[in-house]
Amino acid sequence: MTDVLAVRYVGARSLDTAPASTSPPGPGEVELAPAYVGICGTDLHIFHGDMDTRVAAPAVIGHEMSGRIVRVGADVEGWRPGDHVTVMPLRWDGTCPACAAGHRHICHHLDFIGIDSPGAMQQRWTVPASVLVRLPDTLPLDRAALVEPTAVAVHDVGRAQVRAGERVVVVGGGPVGVLIALVARASGAEVRVVEPGTHRRLLAEELGLTTWDPAARDVAELVAEWTAGAGADVAFEVSGAAAGVETAVDVLAVRGRLCLVAIHPRPREVNLHRFFWRELTIVGARLYDRDDFERAVTLVADGTVPADRLISKVVPLAEASSAFDVLEAGGDVMKVLLDCTDRSEGEAA
Template sequence: MTAARYLGNHAFALEDAPVPQPAAGEVRLRVAWCGICGTDMHIFHGKMDARVKPPQIIGHEMSGIVDAVGPGVTGWSPGDHVTVRPLDSCGVCAACRAGHSHVCMRLKFVGIDSPGAFQGLWCVQARLLHRLPADLPLDLAALIEPLAVACHDVRRSRLAAGEKAVVLGGGPIGILVALVARAAGAQVRISEIDAGRRAFATALGLEVLGADTAAEVEAWTDGAGADVVFECTAAAPCAALMTQLARVRGRIVLVGIFTQPVQIDLFRVFWRELELLGARVYEAADFEQAIALAPSLPLDRLVSGRFALTEIGGAFAAAPTGMKTLVACS
């Protein structure tokens, strides 16, 4: 079978690897498709080499078919369509014991801290599998993982039908958050400065705010402010802006990954009794919701490129120009 190994500094090597045998508690998957995520792009640019430890097989937004089951695995059979929730939590830390294993204090992310899915056959722990309906196309099923992120973000916001939500950022996650929020019955507007992304959101039937987001939200909400703001850019100007957009007791969900401290108007948080909510990855329920929602969402429109595993370098080169780039792994 073919595996693509990230070597560091924008380089992959293809190798012909022996068929791996699943250990106890593992299944062997025939990987169908694996998407390229923003985190994969960070890895590709060499920004996470200390953690990834190249040469390493990365990739975590995948779909596949069970190929073989290891000793002690029950409930799964060859031919089952599945996706993997790529979170390996310790089970014993305070966060795990409190029921928040997705933010385990010793969390290992599969495909970053351990080998990932850019390979034809992949052995993973059976407890990380989610079953896919056989009629969900496997290319679109590779979007279940980012869609589960959006489901988690919306769940954290406690968004109710009829509420007004502003999504800051029209990248892949911002678009998915907007689609999930709309499916929840909310009124949604996206703020995005890139012309191509604005046009894409509009083509999906999403409403896009103009250059003066604050003024438009004020007019849209009769001066009250939005019920929920999703910050999906990790850009400092949006961190400054987000508190201006939320109503009294509104909720702000922090989706973008800020790697540096930024300025936030904490007076506004105090004055309006705002809630700032962190939202990181997903829980099992978010994967199940994503799988249930997927057939009703225009996920096919988000797929901007398809590549063979042997073209993985080209796939990574193309990924920043589109929404979601997929790699066929077997």
């Protein structure tokens, strides 16, 4: 077998390619052959050097993945080589107050695999068997790479307690925003997506979603017309922009719910008077749990989430730097995947 590769973050805006470890998996571990790895906003933050206090270079990053099991370590039951899997990239200590309260996914000492420990941007990857999530053999592995961000959307919609018949505004039509809109729609909600980018609006509309351009019309006025003056039941802030926060708050009905999804790197001004006046609720939504992942697998597999339509580009692992450049440039791009397939092993895409 030829050397297998890993892409490593080595410093701000710098990646390199190095041999990947192929040591046998230990007890309770499995060795995976990642097929596809998605690049998300967190990966871009790492690439920019914004997370150097947390990510120790050189570091293999990446956590949105699909692949196959190659080898199984001792004491692993229920898994065998060839199984198609994705990874729920969370390890918790099980002892902190959050874990004790049943919130292990936001453990006080959480190991987010791909950030705090080696990730999926490599052709061989050893992980605990406990983080595996089974994929249907019939689900193409490129589409399966979107299970993790879909699990984010499932968790977000659950945190906001979206119910059938409710009116939902999603502020930000990037990959996670569109996924939230699709999951909310599948829950029976009426959905509007607010997005200034023409390409993203057109893609959302091709998926049957109604979109609004905030540059063309005041969103609060549009919501007032849509709801006969009542306002939206739920708003998701996915843009990460100060204007997005303002819009998400302004569109809410009495006792509306704001779900904060985007990571805001700095404090934002929030109209607390409106929270008081309309008895609004704000909830944070950070990650997901296993039920969210299982639901996400179903939504991608049955086509409720048309993952193939969200994949803009697939780039070979060895050309990862160019994939990050594509995302940095913006424009007509949603999801970019890295193809990690080890062609020397004859693996099918």
